[in-house]
Amino acid sequence: MRARSEIDSIAESTLTDSGTDHSDISITVVAGGNDRIESVQLALKSAGAADVVLVHDAARALTPPEVFRRVVAAVRAGAEAVVPVLPMTDTVRRAETRPAVKSDRGTAVNDGPSAPEPRPEANGRQLVVESSAESDQELPTVEVLHGDLDRSRLRRVQTPQGFTASTLRRAHDKYEEDLASSGPGAVAATDDAGLVERLGVDVVAVDGDEEALKITYPLDLVLGEHIATMRDAEETKRSAEVAGRDDTMSAASEASDKAESEQGERR
Amino acid sequence: MRARSEIDSIAESTLTDSGTDHSDISITVVAGGNDRIESVQLALKSAGAADVVLVHDAARALTPPEVFRRVVAAVRAGAEAVVPVLPMTDTVRRAETRPAVKSDRGTAVNDGPSAPEPRPEANGRQLVVESSAESDQELPTVEVLHGDLDRSRLRRVQTPQGFTASTLRRAHDKYEEDLASSGPGAVAATDDAGLVERLGVDVVAVDGDEEALKITYPLDLVLGEHIATMRDAEETKRSAEVAGRDDTMSAASEASDKAESEQGERR
Structure with missing residues (x-):
C-alpha cells in the first residue's frame, strides 16, 4: 500500500503518453475513494466534457x-450502457440450502420435495457436505442443486463497461439519493451497469474476449504471463516482417478510460 | 479417431493396475456409445454389484x-446423487434478445421497458452489437442484460458425479422411457445429475476444486501443464524428504469410476 500523500502527489501530476503515436492523449491520475463506486465518482468529476x-x-x-473499440462503437451507435460479455462455458446449477434430516436409509440427507424453503438468513453462504463426512454423521444443512437455469441465456460480464457520460452521472446521483434515503446497508453494492439498470436504462451486450481475464488468483497469473509472452512473440515477428511499421498496441489500463473519453471529445 | 475394431479390442481386455499399491483394483475398459448417455449406460452394465x-x-x-473421496463419502452418508461444485467467481447477467429499434437519439437501440418479449425463435443464440457497428447503422437485434441473478446462489458444476447405483439405473431407465414416448428431440440432453433430478431425487453439493478444471481449449492446457509441473515438483520434494514413503497419487480418469465402484463393493 502506498501512502496517501504519495498517491495524491501522483494524482496531482498529469502524465503525457509520449512513447507512442498517441502523444496528444493526456492521462490524469485521480486518487481513489474508499470504495469502487466512490472511485468512479471521483474519476467522473475529472472527466470534463467527455x-x-x-x-x-x-x-x-x-x-x-x-x-474497447466495440464498447465505444456501441455507445456511439446509441446504447446508453454497454458491457462486454462471454458465453457461459461451465455447467451452472442453482443452489438451495436445506436443513439435513434423517432419511429412511438411516443417514443424514434431505427430506425431498416437501423440504422447507431455503432460510433467508442463510444469505447465500455455501453450505456443503464437509469433506470429513462419514457414514451416520449428522449434516446440519445440505446444499441441493437445481438444473433449471438456461445456460445459453447466461453471460459472463467483463469490462470496460461503457456509458454516455450523462447516463452514468444520473446513475451515480440516483445511487447517492437511495443511499441517503435508505441507509448504507439497504443499497446493494453493484457495478456501474447495475446502477444504470436501476434507472430503467437498457444495458446492451457486445462481445468480450477470453484474454480480458481478471487476474485475481495465482493460476490467473499463469494464464496472463502466457498471453503476454504470446503477444510479445507475435509483436516481434510482425516487427521483423514489416520493418518500421507503427503498430504499437497500448496495454489496457484504467488510464484508457480517460484516453477514450478524450477521443470522444475530439469527435 | 481410432478404428472401432481397435476400441473393441481394448475394451475386451481387462487391465490390471500393477504400478501402485492398489494392485488389487481391476480396470475394465468399455467401448463407448454414440453419445455420452449411451456410454454411461454401457459402463453401468459392466459395473456389476457396485x-x-x-x-x-x-x-x-x-x-x-x-x-473423489468427498463425493463417495457424501453418497455413503445417504445422498443418492452428489455433485462437486465451485462458487461462481464471474459476474453473471441474464441475457434477453430484443429487436433493435430507432431511439430518440436517432440511432439503433432498444426502445426501453416497453419492448416486446424476447422472441422464442431466438432460442438462446448470442446476438450482440457487431464490432463493426457505426453510428446510424441498423442493428437488427440487441442483447439486453439483466442483473437479477443472485451470484451467491450459482454454482459451477464439476465431476465426478456420484450416485447410488440403483438411483442412476432408475434415472437412465426413466430417460429411455421418456425418449420412447416423446421422441429424441423432446428430451433435452443433460448430465447424469440432471437425469436423476427428473426422478424428483435431490442432487447434493460437495466442494469441488479449481484444479479439477476441464481441459478443453489451448489456454486450459497452459493451466493444466502448470498444475502438473507443480505437482511433480511437490512430489519430488516430498519423496526427498520422506524416503520410501508411499504417497503415489493416481491421476483421475474415467477408469477411476470403476475403481471407486470396486472399492464400494469391498466395503
Whole structure:
C-alpha cells in the first residue's frame, strides 16, 4: 500500500503518453475513494466534457484494444450502457440450502420435495457436505442443486463497461439519493451497469474476449504471463516482417478510460 | 479417431493396475456409445454389484483424489446423487434478445421497458452489437442484460458425479422411457445429475476444486501443464524428504469410476 500523500502527489501530476503515436492523449491520475463506486465518482468529476465514459477493471490488464473499440462503437451507435460479455462455458446449477434430516436409509440427507424453503438468513453462504463426512454423521444443512437455469441465456460480464457520460452521472446521483434515503446497508453494492439498470436504462451486450481475464488468483497469473509472452512473440515477428511499421498496441489500463473519453471529445 | 475394431479390442481386455499399491483394483475398459448417455449406460452394465457409481469427465484429468473421496463419502452418508461444485467467481447477467429499434437519439437501440418479449425463435443464440457497428447503422437485434441473478446462489458444476447405483439405473431407465414416448428431440440432453433430478431425487453439493478444471481449449492446457509441473515438483520434494514413503497419487480418469465402484463393493 502506498501512502496517501504519495498517491495524491501522483494524482496531482498529469502524465503525457509520449512513447507512442498517441502523444496528444493526456492521462490524469485521480486518487481513489474508499470504495469502487466512490472511485468512479471521483474519476467522473475529472472527466470534463467527455460524452463517452468507460469504466475498466485494472485487473483485466490484458483486455485487447478491440474490446474497447466495440464498447465505444456501441455507445456511439446509441446504447446508453454497454458491457462486454462471454458465453457461459461451465455447467451452472442453482443452489438451495436445506436443513439435513434423517432419511429412511438411516443417514443424514434431505427430506425431498416437501423440504422447507431455503432460510433467508442463510444469505447465500455455501453450505456443503464437509469433506470429513462419514457414514451416520449428522449434516446440519445440505446444499441441493437445481438444473433449471438456461445456460445459453447466461453471460459472463467483463469490462470496460461503457456509458454516455450523462447516463452514468444520473446513475451515480440516483445511487447517492437511495443511499441517503435508505441507509448504507439497504443499497446493494453493484457495478456501474447495475446502477444504470436501476434507472430503467437498457444495458446492451457486445462481445468480450477470453484474454480480458481478471487476474485475481495465482493460476490467473499463469494464464496472463502466457498471453503476454504470446503477444510479445507475435509483436516481434510482425516487427521483423514489416520493418518500421507503427503498430504499437497500448496495454489496457484504467488510464484508457480517460484516453477514450478524450477521443470522444475530439469527435 | 481410432478404428472401432481397435476400441473393441481394448475394451475386451481387462487391465490390471500393477504400478501402485492398489494392485488389487481391476480396470475394465468399455467401448463407448454414440453419445455420452449411451456410454454411461454401457459402463453401468459392466459395473456389476457396485453400490456407489461415479461418472467422471476424462477432460478433468487433474481432479485431486480428495474430490473423489468427498463425493463417495457424501453418497455413503445417504445422498443418492452428489455433485462437486465451485462458487461462481464471474459476474453473471441474464441475457434477453430484443429487436433493435430507432431511439430518440436517432440511432439503433432498444426502445426501453416497453419492448416486446424476447422472441422464442431466438432460442438462446448470442446476438450482440457487431464490432463493426457505426453510428446510424441498423442493428437488427440487441442483447439486453439483466442483473437479477443472485451470484451467491450459482454454482459451477464439476465431476465426478456420484450416485447410488440403483438411483442412476432408475434415472437412465426413466430417460429411455421418456425418449420412447416423446421422441429424441423432446428430451433435452443433460448430465447424469440432471437425469436423476427428473426422478424428483435431490442432487447434493460437495466442494469441488479449481484444479479439477476441464481441459478443453489451448489456454486450459497452459493451466493444466502448470498444475502438473507443480505437482511433480511437490512430489519430488516430498519423496526427498520422506524416503520410501508411499504417497503415489493416481491421476483421475474415467477408469477411476470403476475403481471407486470396486472399492464400494469391498466395503
